[in-house]
Amino acid sequence: MESPFKADAVKGKVALITGGGSGIGLEITKQLGKHGASVVIMGRRKHILDSAVSSLRSLGIRAVGFDGDVRKPEDARRVVESTFKQFGRLDILVNAAAGNFLSSAEDLSPNGLRTVMDIDTVGTFTMCHEALKYLKKGAPGRSDSSSGGVILNISATLHYTATWYQLHVSAAKAAIDATTRNLALEWGSEYDIRVNGIAPGLIGDTPGMSKLVPKDINSQAKNLLPLYKAGEKWDIAMAALYLSSDAGKFINGAIVVVDGGFWISQPRPPIPKEAMRQLSRSVDNKARDGPGGVPRSNL
Ligand SMILES: NC(=O)c1ccc[n+]([C@@H]2O[C@H](COP(=O)([O-])OP(=O)(O)OC[C@H]3O[C@@H](n4cnc5c(N)ncnc54)[C@H](OP(=O)(O)O)[C@@H]3O)[C@@H](O)[C@H]2O)c1
Secondary structure, three states: OOOOOOOOOOOOOOEEEEEEOOOOHHHHHHHHHHOEEEEEEEEEEHHHHHHHHHHHHHOEEEEEEEEOEEEOOHHHHHHHHHHHHHOOOEEEEEOOOOOOOOOOOOOOOOHHHHHHHHHHHHHHHHHHHHHHHHHHHOOOOOOOOOOOOOOEOOOOOOOOOOOOOOOHHHHHHHHHHHHHHHHHHHHHHHOOOEEEEEEEOOOOOEEEEEEOOOOOHHOOOOOOOOOOOOOOHHHHHHHHHHHHOOHHOOOOEEEEEEOOOOOOOOOOOOOOOHHHHHHHHHHHHHHHHHOOOOOOOOO
C-alpha cells in the first residue's frame, strides 16, 4: 500500500534500528528510508543484515548494517559510534530487537526468562543509554541545536492482560513500556528527546508470528480479531513514521497500540443482537407498566 505521508517526512534524519534486518524492524527501516532518512540496521547475523542492506539500497535508500548484540554494551557503543561516523548524526533510535519462544511457566527456566529480559528490556535500555549523547538537544551533528531526537521502543500487548506461554515476553515487554515512560519523563524534560512505544498486535508475515503461530492466522482469526484480519508490517511502520516525524512532535511517553482492537476484544455474547433488542424492549415495557412506572426516556 502507498504511504499517505510526504516523501520528505523524515528527510535528512539518521535512524538506527535494532532488529532492522528482518520482519517489522526491516519494514520500519524501509519506510523511514523511503521518506528521506539514512538508515543503519543492527542485528547479530551478518548475512541477514547484508541481504537487507542490498534490498534497501536497491530502493535508493542510504543504508548500512553493523552487526552486534544489544545485550553487549561494547557492541551497542560500537554501533552507535559507527552510525555517527558514517552519517554524522543520529536522530531516531528504534529498538525492535527481541527474542521469543513458546514456553509454559512450568517449563520456563530462570535462564530462559533472563535471556528474553536481557535482549528485550536490558538491550533496549542499553541502546538508549549509548545513543543519549547523540540524541540530546545540542548533541554533536544536530543542526537544530534546540531540539533532541526520537526513541521508539517496540513492545506488545501481551502483558495488558495475560498470555498463555508468554510469561517471559510479557514481563520483558511490560518492563519496556515502563522504560519508555520513564525515559520520556526524564529525557523529555532534560534533553528534549521524545520517547514513545509501539505495541503491535498479531502482525502477519513476520518471523515472530510464523515462529509462534505456525498456521495461517487469517483463516482462523475471524472470531478472534475485531477487524477480521491480522495486521501488516506496514501498519507498524506507518505508526513509526508518524511518531518519528514532526507529525508526532507533541507525543511523548505514549505507547501506541496497533492491533486492530485485538487486546480489548471479547468473545461475542451468547445472545444474538436481535434477541438482545427484544429482551431489552420487553424489560423496558414491563418496568414502565409496573407500579410507579419509570420516567419516559428522551433518548
Ligand atoms: N510479529 C508480531 O506479530 C509481533 C507482535 C508483537 C510485537 N512484536 C515485536 O516486534 C518486533 C519485531 O518482531 P518480528 O516478529 O518482526 O521478529 P524478528 O524479525 O524475528 O525480529 C527480531 C530481530 O531482532 C534481532 N535480534 C534478536 N536478538 C538480538 C540481539 N541480541 N541483538 C541484536 N539484534 C537481535 C534479530 O536478528 P538476529 O537474530 O540476526 O540478531 C531480528 O532481526 C519485536 O520486538 C517483537 O517482539 C512482534
